[in-house]
Amino acid sequence: MQVLSLKGFKQCAGTVDLPGSKSIANRALLMAALCTQGQVTELTHMLRSDDTARMLEALRALGVEITEIDRETLHVKGNGGVWSQHPQELYLGNAGTAMRPLTAVLAATLSEPVRLTGDARMQERPIGDLVSALQSGGAQIRYEQQAGFPPLTIEASLLGGTVQVNGSASSQYISALLMALPLCQQDSTLELVGEVVSWPYIELTLAMLASFGIDIQVHGRQSFSIKGGQLYRSPGRYWIEGDASAASYWLAAGVLGGGPLRINGIGKSSIQGDIEFIDFLQQMGAKVTLHDESAVVEGGSLQGIDADFNAIPDAAMTFAPLALFAQGRTCIRNVANWRIKETDRLHAMATELRKTGATVEEGDDYLVIDPPQHLQHAQIATYDDHRMAMCFSLLAFTETGVSIEDPDCCAKTYPEYFTVLQQLCR
Numbered sequence: 001m002q003v004l005s006l007k008g009f010k011q012c013a014g015t016v017d018l019p020g021s022k023s024i025a026n027r028a029l030l031m032a033a034l035c036t037q038g039q040v041t042e043l044t045h046m047l048r049s050d051d052t053a054r055m056l057e058a059l060r061a062l063g064v065e066i067t068e069i070d071r072e073t074l075h076v077k078g079n080g081g082v083w084s085q086h087p088q089e090l091y092l093g094n095a096g097t098a099m100r101p102l103t104a105v106l107a108a109t110l111s112e113p114v115r116l117t118g119d120a121r122m123q124e125r126p127i128g129d130l131v132s133a134l135q136s137g138g139a140q141i142r143y144e145q146q147a148g149f150p151p152l153t154i155e156a157s158l159l160g161g162t163v164q165v166n167g168s169a170s171s172q173y174i175s176a177l178l179m180a181l182p183l184c185q186q187d188s189t190l191e192l193v194g195e196v197v198s199w200p201y202i203e204l205t206l207a208m209l210a211s212f213g214i215d216i217q218v219h220g221r222q223s224f225s226i227k228g229g230q231l232y233r234s235p236g237r238y239w240i241e242g243d244a245s246a247a248s249y250w251l252a253a254g255v256l257g258g259g260p261l262r263i264n265g266i267g268k269s270s271i272q273g274d275i276e277f278i279d280f281l282q283q284m285g286a287k288v289t290l291h292d293e294s295a296v297v298e299g300g301s302l303q304g305i306d307a308d309f310n311a312i313p314d315a316a317m318t319f320a321p322l323a324l325f326a327q328g329r330t331c332i333r334n335v336a337n338w339r340i341k342e343t344d345r346l347h348a349m350a351t352e353l354r355k356t357g358a359t360v361e362e363g364d365d366y367l368v369i370d371p372p373q374h375l376q377h378a379q380i381a382t383y384d385d386h387r388m389a390m391c392f393s394l395l396a397f398t399e400t401g402v403s404i405e406d407p408d409c410c411a412k413t414y415p416e417y418f419t420v421l422q423q424l425c426r
């Protein structure tokens with residue numbers, strides 16, 4: 001196993017261009033594929049990573065024509081929801097943004113059965129609440145191994161109607177249904193039950209659906225009215241914003257390394273909820289300015305923070321290593337679904353933080369972190385979780401440094417991360 005040791009960084013300054021957002025990229029690929037037959041969408045600033053590779057492979061296997069103009073520019077030809085090829089199986093790795101939307105969209109559009117599977121961790125990540133909702137709308141879906149988890153086989157189509165979905169484990173189930181129900185014959189009402197998590201990702205889905213010509217009536221956080229028989233319409237060209245979750249690592253590095261660091265690709269009109277990371281970072285004492293198309297960070301001295309991070313579960317992880325550099329205690333609250341992501345992130349984070357000498361309380365849905373007097377060097381296990389690797393790289397801003405196991409796991413969303421880190425920071 002590769003282990004990357006980093007230490008003694010004091011500065012982080014210059015300019016960094018963010019890669020495209022994973023959440024936007026995988027939605028844009030799918031929505032572009034569903035556009036009216038023959039319409040071509042130019043997707044620019046495409047993220048090239050493991051998660052988008054899984055979506056691209058799946059769409060190509062289903063017969064979607066995708067032409068690479070250059071690495072970040074793709075032309076996707078719409079098929080009007082009619083797939084020209086019928087693979088028996090699609091392998092989706094550990095990409096939640098492929099597994100959940102494709103389960104719903106294929107349930108709405110498929111003419112022949114297809115099996116959806118993923119890697120070992122994906123087979124432990126629940127999908128039962130989405131499948132139950134699809135089944136109540138007429139879809140026939142069979143679990144291949146363990147009920148409630150991939151792999152699964154979709155056998156007959158989603159019709160629409162009144163569908164209830166429990167959104168307390170993942171907002172991706174709701175986003176998936178919002179993408180699929182407009183394709184059904186019948187009109188639908190989608191009713192939300194349970195305490196819905198990660199709400200801004202639902203707003204992201206709605207914003208993108210509107211850009212692709214889909215009309216949905218939103219009734220607060222309770223329900224949605226969705227006309228059936230809608231067509232996705234190409235916006236012509238669609239630019240994929242920089243990844244706001246990935247921006248959190250650069251914002252943090254810019255604080256620890258004094259900046260000024262300009263981060264290009266996110267801005268005031270971002271449609272990603274993780275942009276709120278900046279507000280929390282400012283509350284901790286960071287000097288950050290958000291401009292129209294970039295953010296600039298110029299250091300700051302950090303106080304601990306105690307906040308509810310349910311709206312930004314991915315970027316929230318970055319506050320855990322930052323807590324080690326802050327004065328006082330940090331509490332990361334209301335993140336129960338960290339346990340069902342790339343790894344059990346509450347347990348993994350607590351375990352690895354303790355290796356640095358920090359005192360950490362791991363609750364059912366929270367972490368309380370007290371930084372140590374003196375940080376110890378730690379070899380950090382990353383659990384095949386890109387965010388564990390990227391978060392803990394911030395400990396390079398200490399004299400003792402850090403060793404990161406399997407840094408290449410960052411390829412899920414940001415393959416170039418460690419190369420860029422070593423260029424920007426010294």
Ligand SMILES: O=C(O)C1=C[C@@H](OP(=O)(O)O)[C@@H](O)[C@H](O)C1
Nearest residue numbers: 023097170171172198201313314
């Ligand atoms: O819809 C999306 O693009 C995502 C939603 C979030 O998941 P949950 O809704 O499961 O929290 C987030 O953690 C994930 O990385 C991407």
Ligand SMILES: C=C(OP(=O)(O)O)C(=O)O
Nearest residue numbers: 094095096097314341342
């Ligand atoms: C939870 C994540 O990914 P996924 O889209 O697979 O859920 C993540 O990127 O942090």
